[in-house]
Amino acid sequence: MPDRPAGDHKHGGLHVVISHYRHCPAVLQLRGIDTGNHHADIRHHPVCFKEGQAVKILVCAGGTGGHIMPAVAIAHAIADALPEAKILFIGTDRGMEERIARREGLDFIAIKALGIKGKSLGNSLRAAAVNIRAFVTARKIVREFNPAWVIGCGGYITGMVVLAGFIHGCRCAIQEQNSVAGLTNRILSRIAHRIFLAFPDPEQTFAPHKSILAGNPVRKDILAAAKDTDRTNLLILGGSLGASSINRSCVDAMKILKDQGPVPEIVHQTGTADLTRVNRAYEEMGLAARVVDFIDDMSLAYAKSSLAVCRCGGLTLSELSRTALPAIMVPYPHATDNHQMKNALYVASKGGGWIIPDDHLTPERLALEIRIRLADRDGLLEASSNMASLGLGNGSERIAQEILSV
Secondary structure: OOOOOOEEEEEOOEEEEEOOOOOOHHHHOHHHOOOOOOOOOOOOOOOOOOOOOOOEEEEEOOOOHHHHHHHHHHHHHHHHHOOOOEEEEEEEOOOOHHHHHHHHOOEEEEEOOOOOOOOOHHHHHHHHHHHHHHHHHHHHHHHHHOOOEEEEOOOHHHHHHHHHHHHHOOEEEEEEOOOOOOHHHHHHOOOOOEEEEOOOOOOOOOOHHHEEEOOOOOOHHHHOOOOOOOOOEEEEEOOOOOOHHHHHHHHHHHHHHHHHOOOOOEEEEOOOOOHHHHHHHHHHHOOOEEEEOOOOOHHHHHHHEEEEEEOOOHHHHHHHHHOOOOEEEOOOOOOHHHHHHHHHHHHHHOOOEEEOOHHHOOHHHHHHHHHHHHHOHHHHHHHHHHHHHOOOOOHHHHHHHHHHHO
16 A cells, blocks of 8 residues: 555645545535534533434544454444444554555545654654644544544554544543553543443553443454354464464464374464465365465354464454354464453453463464364363353444443
């Protein structure tokens, strides 16, 4: 994807980058919106959605699918509950947001913004200058779109957009996908009116009176996924960007399992880098395996599988919870604040899966774990029930209901 979408337009003094795939109806209306008193303080008063009045909701997220897909799921849930609602998605001009918004039929505006974490001093200063301009742009968009709610789902763009909404007087909400809050959400929690959590918050990182344990919003196809009565596949999720340690260990573990007896049919998402190598390895072993860099139909993959091997991002575990699929969990060791390990510990404590730390991941250990779990049919069914009872993937409807009822 290019750094900037092709369409660079001005609407009533508002300079924004508009998704190039079609003119955005929500944006085209910006010129004529009467925003009234932009400085009226409505932050402590309920939003009244009057009959016949268009409800406007702004959602924002950026960077990774773990932030973007919950924002998309919330947008769809609100649209399903209130079809006349006008929903606008704001993201960065550098990530996958535009492509996903295009695919999902959402009105989208890209703002040029840059992350600062891990950059040199010079690059940090340049990023800060870009982000100041991004904040000014966010304020213009919010002022002219005039949404009732601004909902942030993570990524550095969220900080600018939610703050812009707060200054304008919008009600603001944030959604935290993991058991450990990211820096942006920790800061924004001070001004948010609602904080939607996927995992319990026993340490009360967020104010309890504003927090709602809703679960993560997951995609509509996952919500509608039918459970296959004969779930036998082994689903290996090496990640859309790849997880080499999982890919490598799984291939070698399959060699061990093949020498010990029958191996279940395998669906293996490798990411791009390992696709050819993993596919060739399974072919040489003569194993029935579907190897892809990215699984387009995750609902079918979940429905057909009895066990998963995966990383432990909040969204992945929430989709597994929604589809009652237990997992051998291998937390990414370099995740911020070790949040993947903490996500996995919560799931394991409730009996929904089993943990192998990344530095303990060997083919022998993984093969043993897979063999034990698949051989214990009753234990696998119990873990499936436990995973479903976590309710980690129930957020879409709950969040939409809360937003539209206030």
